[in-house]
Amino acid sequence: MAHLSIFFGVLLFHGVHGLTGKRGIAYNNNNPSGNAVYANLFKGKSKVSWGYDWGYPSWSLDSSFEFVPMLWGLPNGPDADWTAAVQTPGTLNILGFNEPDLTYDASSNILPEKAARGYLTYMQPFAGTVRIGSPSVLWNNVGSSSGGAYDTATWTQYFLGNCTGCHLDFAAIHYYQDCVTPDGQNGAIWFEGNVTNAHDVLGLPIWVTEFECYGSEEQQIAFLDQALPWLDSQDYVERYAYFGAFPDFLINADGTALSDLGDTYAST
Structure with missing residues (x-):
């Protein structure tokens, strides 16, 4: 089993296993069917292999996709449902806190x-049986952060410093920024730089579990036309999920089929 062990903030990488394809779907059950109906519109798209819904259960995600459960925040105490989700046959990877x-x-x-205490309590017990992701942080955040005026990289350093003995296999990051920056720069280049920086700083394989550029559908398609081949070519990028499987995003306004953006995401 591949793993990354953290002792006193030192990262030791031991390989990568237990993965299918890179491209995934972020979805939820907030729809008229109350299930994974929008995510399941990607069934049969060979480049899309996994999905997550910021929690558990999978809300009937099609079995052709690997479902990755997430512990969204700190439970109030022992969480039997979380343990059951992680121990469900077919669970290979788990995600931790969402934008803590x-x-x-x-x-x-x-x-x-x-957050570190929570990881030691709720994530660490599964080390060696599933692959464990770091907390899902907004890596392009440069403003105020939880509990003080420090950015995401500093939050992550504090987390790792307190999580001595933690076992992490990959780092989960988010990214939201303009498709074209205010000064006219190519947003895909900015995105690629952020992902590269996260890997350089953390020394971990990267999952970009949420990313989106702000702009028209045409601008987003141009962004994906550049960003997707780049993500696929980077060995250290294990997985990624564009935001998201919702109407007027990757799904059309009627919720009946993929949008043009969704078709680009599924096929580029």
Whole structure:
């Protein structure tokens, strides 16, 4: 089993196993069917191999995809449902806290020390049986962070410093930025630089579990036309998921088929 062990902030990489293809789907069950109906529109698209929904269960994600459960935030105590999800046959990888480095309402907003204790309690027991991802942080964040005026990289350093003995196989990051920057720069180049920086700083294989560029559908398609081949060519990028399987994003406005953007994501 591949693994990355962390002792006193030192990263030791021992290989990569237990993976299917790179391209995945971020989805939820907030739709009229109350299940993974939008994600399942990608069934049969050979480049799309896995999915996650910021939690568990999978809401009937088609069995052709690998489902990756996530522990979104800190439980209040022992969580039998989380244990059952991780131990479900076919679970190979697990994701941790969602944007704990941020303070807005939809983030898990956890101080690094508490996040580290949570990992030791709820993630570390599964080391060696599944592959474990780091907390999913917004790597392009440069503003105020959870608990103080420090950025994501600093939050992550504090987390690792407190998570002595933690076992991590990969780092999960998010990215949101303009398709074309205000000064006219190519957003795909900016994105590639952020992903490269995360790998350089953390020394871990990278999962980009959320990313999106802000712009028209035409601009987003141009972004993906450049970014997807680059992601596929980087050995250290294990997986990625563009945001997301929702109407007016990768799904058309009616929720009945892939949008033009979704077709680009599925086929480029």
